[in-house]
Amino acid sequence: xxxxxxxxxxxxxxxxxxxxxxxxxxxxxxxxxxxxxxxxxxxxxxxxxxxxxxxxxxxxxxxxxxxxxxxxxxxxxxxxxxxxxxxxxxxxxxxxxxxxxxxxxxxxxxxxxxxxxxxxxxxxxxxxxxxxxxxxxxxxxxxxxxxxxxxxxxxxxxxxxxxxxxxxxxxxxxxxxxxxxxxxxxxxxxxxxxxxxxxxxxxxxxxxxxxxxxxxxxxxxxxxxxxxxxxxxxxxxxxxxxxxxxxxxxxxxxxxxxxxxxxxxxxxxxxxxxxxxxxxxxxxxxxxxxxxxxxxxxxxxxxxxxxxxxxxxxxxxxxxxxxxxxxxxxxxxxxxxxxxxxxxxxxxxxxxxxxxxxxxxxxxxxxxxxxxxxxxxxxxxxxxxxxxxxxxxxxxxxxxxxxxxxxxxxxxxxxxxxxxxxxxxxxxxxxxxxxxxxxxxxxxxxxxxxxxxxxxxxxxxxxxxxxxxxxxxxxxxxxxxxxxxxxxxxxxxxxxxxxxxxxxxxxxxxxxxxxxxxxxxxxxxxxxxxxxxxxxxxxxxxxxxxxxxxxxxxxxxxxxxxxxxxxxxxxxxxxxxxxxxxxxxxxxxxxxxxxxxxxxxxxxxxxxxxxxxxxxxxxxxxxxxxxxxxxxxxxxxxxxx
Numbered sequence: 001x002x003x004x005x006x007x008x009x010x011x012x013x014x015x016x017x018x019x020x021x022x023x024x025x026x027x028x029x030x031x032x033x034x035x036x037x038x039x040x041x042x043x044x045x046x047x048x049x050x051x052x053x054x055x056x057x058x059x060x061x062x063x064x065x066x067x068x069x070x071x072x073x074x075x076x077x078x079x080x081x082x083x084x085x086x087x088x089x090x091x092x093x094x095x096x097x098x099x100x101x102x103x104x105x106x107x108x109x110x111x112x113x114x115x116x117x118x119x120x121x122x123x124x125x126x127x128x129x130x131x132x133x134x135x136x137x138x139x140x141x142x143x144x145x146x147x148x149x150x151x152x153x154x155x156x157x158x159x160x161x162x163x164x165x166x167x168x169x170x171x172x173x174x175x176x177x178x179x180x181x182x183x184x185x186x187x188x189x190x191x192x193x194x195x196x197x198x199x200x201x202x203x204x205x206x207x208x209x210x211x212x213x214x215x216x217x218x219x220x221x222x223x224x225x226x227x228x229x230x231x232x233x234x235x236x237x238x239x240x241x242x243x244x245x246x247x248x249x250x251x252x253x254x255x256x257x258x259x260x261x262x263x264x265x266x267x268x269x270x271x272x273x274x275x276x277x278x279x280x281x282x283x284x285x286x287x288x289x290x291x292x293x294x295x296x297x298x299x300x301x302x303x304x305x306x307x308x309x310x311x312x313x314x315x316x317x318x319x320x321x322x323x324x325x326x327x328x329x330x331x332x333x334x335x336x337x338x339x340x341x342x343x344x345x346x347x348x349x350x351x352x353x354x355x356x357x358x359x360x361x362x363x364x365x366x367x368x369x370x371x372x373x374x375x376x377x378x379x380x381x382x383x384x385x386x387x388x389x390x391x392x393x394x395x396x397x398x399x400x401x402x403x404x405x406x407x408x409x410x411x412x413x414x415x416x417x418x419x420x421x422x423x424x425x426x427x428x429x430x431x432x433x434x435x436x437x438x439x440x441x442x443x444x445x446x447x448x449x450x451x452x453x454x455x456x457x458x459x460x461x462x463x464x465x466x467x468x469x470x471x472x473x474x475x476x477x478x479x480x481x482x483x484x485x486x487x488x489x490x491x492x493x494x495x496x497x498x499x500x501x502x503x504x505x506x507x508x509x510x511x512x513x514x515x516x517x518x519x520x521x522x523x524x525x526x527x528x529x530x531x532x533x534x535x536x537x538x539x540x541x542x543x544x545x546x547x548x549x550x551x552x553x554x555x556x557x558x559x560x561x562x563x564x565x566x567x568x569x570x571x572x573x574x575x576x577x578x579x580x581x582x583x584x585x586x587x588x589x590x591x592x593x594x595x596x597x598x599x600x601x602x603x604x605x606x607x608x609x610x611x612x613x614x615x616x617x618x619x620x621x622x623x624x625x626x627x628x629x630x631x632x633x634x635x636x637x638x639x640x641x
Contacts, residue, residue: 029625120149235272570594
């Protein structure tokens, strides 16, 4: 029963309060689903279904769906477990759209009966899906929710799986040191899991972290994972271990060992009917064959995987097949088909994001944020009720002694409480606005990338196609004209590769990974100073190589946005950048001598600066703008380390 905002207990109603409370508790108890009251019409072996998921996901899904139709409608806990198993079977096959649908159905039921263990499990699985498609921010939100609910369920050992998944998230962000800290936490003796399958997964992920810097340690972890997986017949884990081993030997150019590892993975996947892993193993074999100069065998495997991807409508597998074919055609010096396959890979990736992210994930993200805000609101109401009850009891006790003092004290407490309520309402509103801004910024970035691909790459490919058509159709062209057309076609191809490289660099700046923030700043300054329009200078103090890649990336994007605004709007002739790092924080200051603007009259920033401001605040940083008309502009960014 929800308490109204104006609820209070006076002396006349004090006697009835506890009676009403008792009635409410009895009603809640009677209406709360209980495992003891559930009538089960069929005994279901959930452990067997769980084990089967790793051996044969499709068969596990068929059994779960059959059991779902046969159980009693009031047996919500069994229904939750079966819906979750169906979602997991789709996730193992990378059918993420269907997986999210069934996970959300299970999550809705679990939240209805406050089944904290399964709420945590499902949030953990949803986080894995979002992480797999590259949406780390949403994945991290789900993982934190999972950890909180494992705490509520008093299941600290279950945190191991979520810690492992957070490590995978940082591994996908190429922050291997950070990933290893979470994998080490997952294998701490104090919470060491009994789940052998989970331990094998952690060991596989640790091996991936060590692939390049310490192959011996990577191989040691893989051997341990393989032995554990064999012990419990974990075919899925075995498949992943041998694929990882193949990747390691491929990087080391030990082609025969890589070929043997991928072959083992292929055999396991085929025997266990792991369709997606079977195709991934074929892709690995094809890359080994390509490295061994057996291009004909490699392209045969690539087309087999492509046919499987089209048959199963698996966009992720289709994207990887296009990328593999692009590499094979490039090795065969068939640059036209190589570029065509690379473009198809980009288009397939966009389709994958559109289908999974826009149609399913954004709805899930909005629902998650709404649930979180609703929980905050309910928590706020509970706190209000507790505070009011305390005030009432305190007032009843103090009236006996000093009525005046009790009155003043109650007024003070109520005033203090109202301030807390206003503050929390402001925080909730701010969280909603930030979430909306993040989604809008991401959609805007995707639209920009799509426009660049259409306007730049599309134009160059159309022009090249026209020139090739002329060569094919007009047989009477002179050798000089043919040579001119071929030269133009080659130039178009080079320019297309340059455009693809530029778009790729804009998505993940290579300047940062190669030269670091200082080198990137030097490169930008050199390019700007080539023109006479703007002179740029900079100073760097205390910057070292230990700065986190996320902070470095945000500062680099902020620099790009600031410089872009100076060039477009400020009419400045000079720009000075200062970057200072000390033990506690890193500070970026940009000062120009442009026309300036009245910062006090600006109600909000432009979309670019608003996006940068949101990223900085997500790092607990601050952005300050000091500007007046005719005096230039100073922008300062401070991020704590």
